Amino acid sequence: MIVRITVNGDDRPFDVSGPxxxxxxxxxxxxxxxxxxxxxxxxxxxxxxxxxxALVCSCLVMAVDADGCEVTTVEGLGDEDGxxxxxxxxxxTGAVQCGFCTPGFVVAGAHLLDRNPHPTPLEVxxxxxxxxxxxxxxxxxxxxxxLLAEPHPGDAQTxxxx
Amino acid sequence: xxxxxxxxxxxxxxxxADEPDAALLxxxxxxxxxxxxxxxxxxxxxxxxxxxxxxxxxxxxIGAGVTWEQLEGSPHRALAQxxxxxGSPQIxxxxxxxGNIGTASxxxxxxxxIAAADASIVVASRKRGERVVPWNEFFVGVKETSLEPDxxxxxxxxxGDVPESQEFAKVGVRNxxxxxxxxxxxxxxxxxxxxxxxxxxxxxxxATQAEALLNxxxxxxxxxxxxxxxxxxxxxxxxxxxxxxxxxxxHASGVLARRLVERTRP
Numbered sequence: 368m369i370v371r372i373t374v375n376g377d378d379r380p381f382d383v384s385g386p387x388x389x390x391x392x393x394x395x396x397x398x399x400x401x402x403x404x405x406x407x408x409x410x411x412x413x414x415x416x417x418x419x420x421a422l423v424c425s426c427l428v429m430a431v432d433a434d435g436c437e438v439t440t441v442e443g444l445g446d447e448d449g450x451x452x453x454x455x456x457x458x459x460t461g462a463v464q465c466g467f468c469t470p471g472f473v474v475a476g477a478h479l480l481d482r483n484p485h486p487t488p489l490e491v492x493x494x495x496x497x498x499x500x501x502x503x504x505x506x507x508x509x510x511x512x513x514l515l516a517e518p519h520p521g522d523a524q525t526x527x528x529x
Numbered sequence: 530x531x532x533x534x535x536x537x538x539x540x541x542x543x544x545x546a547d548e549p550d551a552a553l554l555x556x557x558x559x560x561x562x563x564x565x566x567x568x569x570x571x572x573x574x575x576x577x578x579x580x581x582x583x584x585x586x587x588x589x590x591i592g593a594g595v596t597w598e599q600l601e602g603s604p605h606r607a608l609a610q611x612x613x614x615x616g617s618p619q620i621x622x623x624x625x626x627x628g629n630i631g632t633a634s635x636x637x638x639x640x641x642x643i644a645a646a647d648a649s650i651v652v653a654s655r656k657r658g659e660r661v662v663p664w665n666e667f668f669v670g671v672k673e674t675s676l677e678p679d680x681x682x683x684x685x686x687x688x689g690d691v692p693e694s695q696e697f698a699k700v701g702v703r704n705x706x707x708x709x710x711x712x713x714x715x716x717x718x719x720x721x722x723x724x725x726x727x728x729x730x731x732x733x734x735x736a737t738q739a740e741a742l743l744n745x746x747x748x749x750x751x752x753x754x755x756x757x758x759x760x761x762x763x764x765x766x767x768x769x770x771x772x773x774x775x776x777x778x779x780h781a782s783g784v785l786a787r788r789l790v791e792r793t794r795p
Contacts, residue, residue, distance in 0.1 A: 497617020
């Protein structure tokens with residue numbers, strides 16, 4: 368079956384015949400290995416992508432069922448020439464150890480900040496609850512989001528009260 | 530593999546009428562685990578996530594395709610509380626209450642609420658049309674339901690007399706991303722208290738002896754609450770497995786029921 372999806376803004380049709388996951392298609396057929404393959408049961412979050420704006424584990428998306436969808440992977444959020452603010456912040460706090468979980472945290476974190484630019488520490492923890500870091504580097508990861516969640520100088524003048 | 534992306538309920542019922550073995554795919558949070566880890570290769574799959582008839586939700590009818598993320602905003606307090614404890618944001622964005630019902634895991638977090646609400650499961654097929662099945666006739670065993678192979682779960686039908694005073698809690702090994710060791714819903718209405726539990730029997734259950742004890746008492750006193758916890762602990766039928774022991778589940782059932790009765794006490 369030919370499946371048409373948009374990945375990071377580009378049309379990326381692919382051919383699939385079985386129940387393969389979107390994760391395996393992204394990595395194997397579309398040359399996008401940024402999305403990581405670990406537990407394959409939705410427990411670890413390393414394969415997190417956005418699917419039509421929803422945060423999902425790409426291992427639990429049947430690729431053929433994504434026909435017509437828009438997918439954003441970590442490759443669509445930033446690259447070496449222009450890092451995403453979440454990537455900048457994680458660099459700054461040293462939030463990367465082995466790096467395997469990092470793409471999932473970047474996608475889930477970017478999704479959170481799009482909807483809630485100044486999350487509280489509890490909101491950060493809840494939003495990242497589906498992402499596991501086996502190096503247990505959670506301290507540095509949550510500190511990255513504390514940096515990002517701080518109100519920016521320009522925000523004070525445009526508060527909700529006005 | 531044959532694949533149909535159903536646009537409406539007719540599409541889905543047509544596929545199931547022709548091929549009762551076709552796997553239903555909504556959020557994929559159960560089916561794809563089978564595909565990935567058990568190397569399940571369904572011959573036929575029908576995706577129902579675009580079926581508009583399954584999407585609606587109001588106070589008396591919850592479409593089978595309604596996600597946990599949507600249910601986090603449910604006016605039914607204990608259902609919203611349960612929704613918030615399901616999986617992670619990635620699971621709640623796609624996982625549906627219909628999937629929870631169809632999978633019928635003893636640990637399904639939505640099921641104690643359905644039992645406490647005395648809700649029914651609405652199913653449909655090409656051959657028999659719509660059937661409304663009371664929850665206690667729908668769930669018949671561990672991951673076993675009375676759903677016929679050609680049927681599709683379309684909604685939860687919620688009675689009009691569901692008490693407003695209701696609480697959910699669950700016990701698990703951590704806060705996030707956890708499968709329930711014990712889950713409990715207590716409701717307090719004009720007809721008295723209702724107590725439902727999950728993960729402590731093959732199906733969700735009502736603690737009817739404990740309900741009778743509470744509803745025959747004049748006052749909810751401390752000694753009565755102690756007795757209530759004992760009765761609930763004896764009434765449940767848990768097993769020992771990799772997640773917990775029978776003894777712990779009995780104890781935790783009593784603790785949770787007691788705690789939620791206290792929270793719903795006037």
